[in-house]
Amino acid sequence: METVQSIKQRFEIIGNDPKLNRAIEKAIQVAPTDISVLVAGESGVGKESIPKIIHSLSHRKHGKYIAVNCGAIPEGTIDSELFGHEKGAFTGATGTREGYFEVADGGTIFLDEVGELPLTTQVRLLRVLENGEFIKVGSSQVQKTNVRIVAATNVNLFDAIEKGKFREDLYYRLSTVDITLPALRDRKDDIHLLFRKFAADFAHKYKMPPLKLDDNAISVLQKFRWSGNIRQLRNMAEQISVLETNRDISGSTLSSYLPQEGSNLPSVIKNKKSESDFSTERDILYKVLFDMKSDLHDLKKLTLELMKNGSAKVQEINTNLIQKIYGPKEADSEISFEEEPRNTTFNNHDEDTDFDENEDEFQFAETIEEEEVLKLEQREIEMIKKSLEKNKGKRKAAADELGISERTLYRKIKQFDL
Secondary structure (H helix, E strand, C coil): CCCHHHHHHHHCCCCCCHHHHHHHHHHHHHCCCCCCEEEECCCCCCCCHHHHHHHHCCCCCCCCEEEEEHHHCCCCCHHHHHHCECCCCCCCCCCCECCHHHHCCCCEEEEECHHHCCHHHHHHHHHHHHHCEEECECCCCEEECCCEEEEEECCCHHHHHHCCCCCHHHHHHHCCEEEECCCHHHCHHHHHHHHHHHHHHHHHHHCCCCCEECHHHHHHHHHCCCCCHHHHHHHHHHHHHHHCCCCEECHHHHHHHCCCCCCCCCCCCCHHHHHHHHHHHHHHHHHHHHHHHHHHHHHHHHHHHHHHHCHHHHHHHCHHHHHHHHCHHHHHHHCCCCCCCCCCCCCHHHHHHHHHHCHHHHHHHHHHHHHHHHHHHHHHHHHHHHHHHHCCCCHHHHHHHHCCCHHHHHHHHHHCCC
8 A cells, every 4th residue: 555655755745744644644545445535725735636646546547537627617618518518409519529527437537626616517416426327418318427526625615505506415425535635824844845846846947056045034934824825835936946146045035025915915805795785786776777667668658648649638637647757847848748630549450550650759769768778788887897897807706796697797798898
């Protein structure tokens, strides 16, 4: 049986932290079985190493290993990517396509960011986990697959379950064994080891002497929070390797490359606040929409009465309605309802012939309706623009805040040419 140390050397894992060692031990123990594994940990801690270890030590090591980033695949195509599709299943499906679960039959699939899967896809995945069955998009034929699933997430799935964004039964199917990788700030003794490894790699890559940290720099390195974990440490080591001519790095020099807390890092916006703000705006928009619909209904009713009974009689009967639509001043001074010399009687039997005579009244109502629709579109465009700017162009986050699907937001962006 492989040891933890041999696995570290084989997969170039640096560190001696007990939590890290325990995670690797669990991966070694669970590898010979076929049970599903859920790898948890913050972004950048190296979760992708665990499924590789599990696959390489399993009886499936000669089968295919496919890593899928669930958060990077659009909602409209994720089912096709995972399960395949038949020709003509949707627009652009010019041929039959094999999905990852069909291609990786007998191997291992690593589902990274599994918490980003749409609910409909979660149902399909649950069926694969339970009995190894799936159906291609656009097909009615059930297919079988023998795949080992290892999933990973950097979000709290219990919170997602409470919000209705992740299925509880799927969580328990995926997390037969939980493996949690510690954050870099919890592995303080490993931070300098990792920096030295990255510095040596970049020195070889760029053909220059490796960096050396003094005691003060090592202290600064270990005290920093490292929100981006190993990925952030590696990027910083590469940056210093390229930019610094002096290979002996002091604490002050190192500090100049570290972002200050709350200054250079992207701002974090609490979901509760943003959802509340957009909920208020949506309520206002809905109220405006219903008021406009009510006014349009009243306007159509008034126009129909004019056509049926003659304008003078209507003005007398519908004074309140006229004032509601046009306002008291306009109704008294500017709006004039004079008797038309021609016959304006509305007759269902002569509908085709009377249409031309009443064309002006219909055009008037349609013009007002078109103006109101344009105002609604402008409000919608403004809200979409604000949301996209607020979320730095991230469509999924903007769609969540607007209360619409990502597919609908994409269609709106194309419709309004944003």
